[in-house]
Amino acid sequence: MSDPFKSLHDAMNQFAAERDWDQFHSPKNLAMALTVEAAELQECFQWLTEAQAKDLDEQQLAAVRDEIADVQLYLIRLAGKLEVDIEAACWAKMKKNADKYPADLVKGSAKKYTHYQD
Known part of the structure; x- marks a missing residue:
């Protein structure tokens, strides 16, 4: 931990x-x-x-x-x-979230990531 x-x-x-x-x-x-x-x-x-x-x-x-x-x-x-390891899990999840929610696609929107997939 x-x-x-x-x-x-x-x-x-x-x-x-x-x-x-x-x-x-x-x-x-x-x-x-x-x-x-x-x-x-x-x-x-x-x-x-x-x-x-x-x-x-x-x-x-x-x-x-x-x-x-x-x-x-x-x-x-x-x-x-x-x-x-909470800290490691949080950093890993932040990376996943960054991949799911690219800033250039989601800025200002509260839509779920599935609405941005091709």
Whole structure:
């Protein structure tokens, strides 16, 4: 695992071990928990207008920070279980996205890449 996440990965492993939670942290369960946390992040923005979502008060922003952290921590734990280097995977995906969405073809458009294929 790359340096940006190694210390968090180690801390997550210790946290789970101290609580005997490793037995529950299968890749399937972690992926499911991740979706729950992502939904909780969405809930922070539910019913807000676009303008309100960009101008959160401190209490709202604190809730968003907590949910972002929960999502990231579950991703780190899942990646550790599957021996996925998050940083390397992200760089590889950025390359794939650049190939799928050439800037000269997609600039200013929200269309899916399949609409740009020959």
